[in-house]
Amino acid sequence: MASLVGNCGRSITRSHPGRSAQKPRCSTRSSALVRRGLLLTAGLLVSPLAQAADSEFASSAALAMGNRQGSFMLSDEEWRSKLSPTQYSILRQASTERPFVSPLSNEKRTGTFVCAGCGEKLFSSEAKYNSGTGWPSFYQPLPNAVSEVPDFSIFFMPRTEVRCKKCQGHLGHVFNDGPKPTGQRYCMNGAAMEFEVEA
Numbered sequence: 001m002a003s004l005v006g007n008c009g010r011s012i013t014r015s016h017p018g019r020s021a022q023k024p025r026c027s028t029r030s031s032a033l034v035r036r037g038l039l040l041t042a043g044l045l046v047s048p049l050a051q052a053a054d055s056e057f058a059s060s061a062a063l064a065m066g067n068r069q070g071s072f073m074l075s076d077e078e079w080r081s082k083l084s085p086t087q088y089s090i091l092r093q094a095s096t097e098r099p100f101v102s103p104l105s106n107e108k109r110t111g112t113f114v115c116a117g118c119g120e121k122l123f124s125s126e127a128k129y130n131s132g133t134g135w136p137s138f139y140q141p142l143p144n145a146v147s148e149v150p151d152f153s154i155f156f157m158p159r160t161e162v163r164c165k166k167c168q169g170h171l172g173h174v175f176n177d178g179p180k181p182t183g184q185r186y187c188m189n190g191a192a193m194e195f196e197v198e199a
């Protein structure tokens with residue numbers, strides 16, 4: 001179960017370990033260099049995981065920002081005013097919410113999960129299942145609702161990003177460890193969606 005939780009990716013609460021570390025105070029040059037090397041190494045290892053909104057690293061997610069344009073388009077200013085900071089961080093900057101925080105994880109009513117950015121219908125409640133990961137999970141999206149894009153932002157773990165097809169907002173990732181009938185696990189950020197109860 002723990003591996004499933006880890007599979008869903010980064011936490012938006014991560015800060016920059018390399019940047020926040022204290023400067024070396026050692027007196028000898030050699031130990032300072034060693035410390036600097038360690039900090040650099042730590043930065044290289046950790047930076048792909050640190051996807052905070054103000055990330056200074058050119059991650060693939062950041063590079064993909066230029067292509068995050070669908071048929072539903074807003075300016076960056078309009079997105080910022082339309083979305084909450086958390087929604088903006090996820091939908092427009094590909095961050096990942098912490099597990100077990102979204103009320104949509106436990107949503108069991110009949111209805112449709114729609115994009116919080118543009119309102120597009122994304123997932124039917126019929127395709128929702130309890131993955132135990134703490135993120136809303138589905139075995140399939142609605143037809144033509146999402147785009148799937150290779151994501152190499154974690155260098156040792158190539159993944160497939162799932163975006164809303166209409167606004168290209170980041171929704172989450174899809175993995176091959178889901179249940180029947182598809183075997184797919186669409187691991188979604190709850191804050192990227194809203195739920196419409198079927199009347």
Ligand SMILES: [Zn+2]
Nearest residue numbers: 115118164167
């Ligand atoms: Zn959308």
